[in-house]
Amino acid sequence: MNQNSDLNIVILGNGNVATHLSEALLNAGYSVLQLWKRNEILRDADLYFIAVSDDAIEDVSNLIPENKPLAHTSGSVELSRGGVFYPLQTFSKNVEVDWKDIPILIEPNDSPMLHEIAKNISNNVQVTTPEQRRQLHLSAVFACNFTNHLWTVSEELLTKKNLSFDLLKPLIYQTFLKIQNHSPKQVQTGPAIRNDLKTLEKHRKILDEKYLTIYDLLTQSIQNTHDSH
Amino acid sequence: MNQNSDLNIVILGNGNVATHLSEALLNAGYSVLQLWKRNEILRDADLYFIAVSDDAIEDVSNLIPENKPLAHTSGSVELSRGGVFYPLQTFSKNVEVDWKDIPILIEPNDSPMLHEIAKNISNNVQVTTPEQRRQLHLSAVFACNFTNHLWTVSEELLTKKNLSFDLLKPLIYQTFLKIQNHSPKQVQTGPAIRNDLKTLEKHRKILDEKYLTIYDLLTQSIQNTHDSH
Numbered sequence: 001m002n003q004n005s006d007l008n009i010v011i012l013g014n015g016n017v018a019t020h021l022s023e024a025l026l027n028a029g030y031s032v033l034q035l036w037k038r039n040e041i042l043r044d045a046d047l048y049f050i051a052v053s054d055d056a057i058e059d060v061s062n063l064i065p066e067n068k069p070l071a072h073t074s075g076s077v078e079l080s081r082g083g084v085f086y087p088l089q090t091f092s093k094n095v096e097v098d099w100k101d102i103p104i105l106i107e108p109n110d111s112p113m114l115h116e117i118a119k120n121i122s123n124n125v126q127v128t129t130p131e132q133r134r135q136l137h138l139s140a141v142f143a144c145n146f147t148n149h150l151w152t153v154s155e156e157l158l159t160k161k162n163l164s165f166d167l168l169k170p171l172i173y174q175t176f177l178k179i180q181n182h183s184p185k186q187v188q189t190g191p192a193i194r195n196d197l198k199t200l201e202k203h204r205k206i207l208d209e210k211y212l213t214i215y216d217l218l219t220q221s222i223q224n225t226h227d228s229h
Numbered sequence: 230m231n232q233n234s235d236l237n238i239v240i241l242g243n244g245n246v247a248t249h250l251s252e253a254l255l256n257a258g259y260s261v262l263q264l265w266k267r268n269e270i271l272r273d274a275d276l277y278f279i280a281v282s283d284d285a286i287e288d289v290s291n292l293i294p295e296n297k298p299l300a301h302t303s304g305s306v307e308l309s310r311g312g313v314f315y316p317l318q319t320f321s322k323n324v325e326v327d328w329k330d331i332p333i334l335i336e337p338n339d340s341p342m343l344h345e346i347a348k349n350i351s352n353n354v355q356v357t358t359p360e361q362r363r364q365l366h367l368s369a370v371f372a373c374n375f376t377n378h379l380w381t382v383s384e385e386l387l388t389k390k391n392l393s394f395d396l397l398k399p400l401i402y403q404t405f406l407k408i409q410n411h412s413p414k415q416v417q418t419g420p421a422i423r424n425d426l427k428t429l430e431k432h433r434k435i436l437d438e439k440y441l442t443i444y445d446l447l448t449q450s451i452q453n454t455h456d457s458h
């Protein structure tokens with residue numbers, strides 16, 4: 001493990017982001033003076049990372065000495081002072097992640113210290129504007145939170161007919177593989193894009209009201225997206 | 230390559246399912262007498278697979294000698310005669326698939342020939358009822374077609390702000406990995422399930438009308454699904 005400059009870092013937070021970030025910083029050779037858990041804040045660090053819940057970021061930032069540089073790790077918060085160091089990944093307790101692959105989004109453009117740190121822990125560092133970061137955060141909701149919910153709906157539908165969600169996993173994997181080398185728009189399949197009215201009608205007939213609206217809206221959206229007119 | 234019984238099989242169809250199925254059957258040691266491309270149908274085979282588009286299945290079935298067993302490969306069609314041999318996978322030209330992992334759904338329950346064939350090419354064979362097969366097909370639309378569309382929406386949102394969809398891929402991968410060992414319902418994350426009103430409002434403000442309805446509906450659906458009341 002190499003000693004990476006003489007930066008002394010304090011991480012404010014005790015959740016999954018804070019824990020994983022401290023590990024990454026230590027592995028990159030930085031000194032993490034403190035992983036903060038509501039105890040007193042050390043005042044002589046070179047940089048303070050705020051990795052608490054969005055709602056608490058502003059309050060916590062007020063505890064940091066005014067002359068000290070700070071950065072928060074949130075995808076959606078804007079703070080009047082300091083920078084942003086946003087790792088675009090979901091962190092879970094006890095699940096190792098490979099930081100080299102995690103995109104780290106940096107604001108502002110002119111922060112050499114945040115840049116240096118990001119580049120020492122990831123191969124995928126990008127400078128963003130607040131507007132871009134907001135859009136990324138929003139896109140991640142569509143690409144991850146909403147897709148996970150559709151898997152939840154699938155599982156519910158299958159369970160109702162005594163079928164295992166495992167049956168769909170090979171197909172889900174194939175769907176995921178396809179977007180590694182193609183734009184998702186190019187590899188859309190299914191009855192909506194074929195405008196296969198017979199199948200669409202069969203599906204609508206067996207769907208409960210609560211998922212029928214989702215079915216219709218996403219079918220319509222697929223057709224609008226791929227409409228050549 | 231072992232010679233697997235003396236079954237002589239004709240596959241009616243010239244698309245991706247027909248091509249991949251013929252390969253799997255040949256690899257398992259069966260004789261594929263004919264891969265049909267609108268030429269005359271051989272009348273002396275032991276089994277006929279119909280792997281044409283849903284709309285054409287009935288017409289094609291009428292070309293098969295009446296005393297001969299047949300099965301179609303569709304997730305949603307019901308035919309008055311014959312069985313179903315439905316491989317739950319998406320097939321693309323020139324993309325190899327590992328048939329051992331592909332779930333094959335068989336109807337009816339009492340077809341030893343279809344069973345034997347399915348078990349010789351896959352480790353994941355399941356007997357279904359027409360109702361179960363319909364539900365699986367519908368679930369696959371939610372789990373694959375609709376998720377792919379949400380990735381398409383994400384890509385569009387990112388492109389609009391000069392960001393690459395690649396930035397989201399590590400996060401999508403992690404989301405996919407999580408459902409390998411957990412029910413998707415257990416690993417739902419994001420502002421909707423947290424009822425994080427500030428973030429939800431920020432997202433709504435920057436969304437175009439055309440995706441706002443999807444955002445609201447899926448947010449609502451997540452909240453309904455996870456409502457403890």
